[in-house]
Amino acid sequence: MTKEEASMIGFEIVAYSGDARSKYVEALNYANEGNFGEAEKLIEEASELINEAHKVQTNMIQMEAAGNKVDVSFLMVHAQDHLMTVMLLRDIVKNFVNLAKKIG
Numbered sequence: 001m002t003k004e005e006a007s008m009i010g011f012e013i014v015a016y017s018g019d020a021r022s023k024y025v026e027a028l029n030y031a032n033e034g035n036f037g038e039a040e041k042l043i044e045e046a047s048e049l050i051n052e053a054h055k056v057q058t059n060m061i062q063m064e065a066a067g068n069k070v071d072v073s074f075l076m077v078h079a080q081d082h083l084m085t086v087m088l089l090r091d092i093v094k095n096f097v098n099l100a101k102k103i104g
Contacts, residue, residue, distance in 0.1 A: 001060075001068050006076060009060050013079035016053035017086045020046040024086070024093045031097040034104055039097050043090075050090060053083050 023046035030039040057080070064070040 001063060001070050003071055003073070006060075006071055006073060009056055010073065010075040010079040012056050013053045014075075014082050016049045016056070017079070017082035020049035020053070021082075021086045021089060023049070024089050028093050028096060031100045034100075036097065036101055043094060043097065046086075047090065050083070050087060053086075057083065 023042045027039040027042035027046065030036070030042065060070060
């Protein structure tokens, strides 16, 4: 794998993760307004984006496991950080929305 290919994978993970993060924050805002239908829809869309980012990540791991050299750059570390952070945000938002449903 070339450095350019690895960079593109990193950018792809960041893009998917960033889009998912935006949807989770928006979902939380809808839940705070009592619009749980829209919140749930956005949570589902965001989860699909995380799944796409995870697929990209898994493909890279499989390439490395198959013996292909994979250079880990700062961009890839940044991409992994984004993905893990948004996965944590997913769990928090889901719990907050469930809590808001119970309260409201």
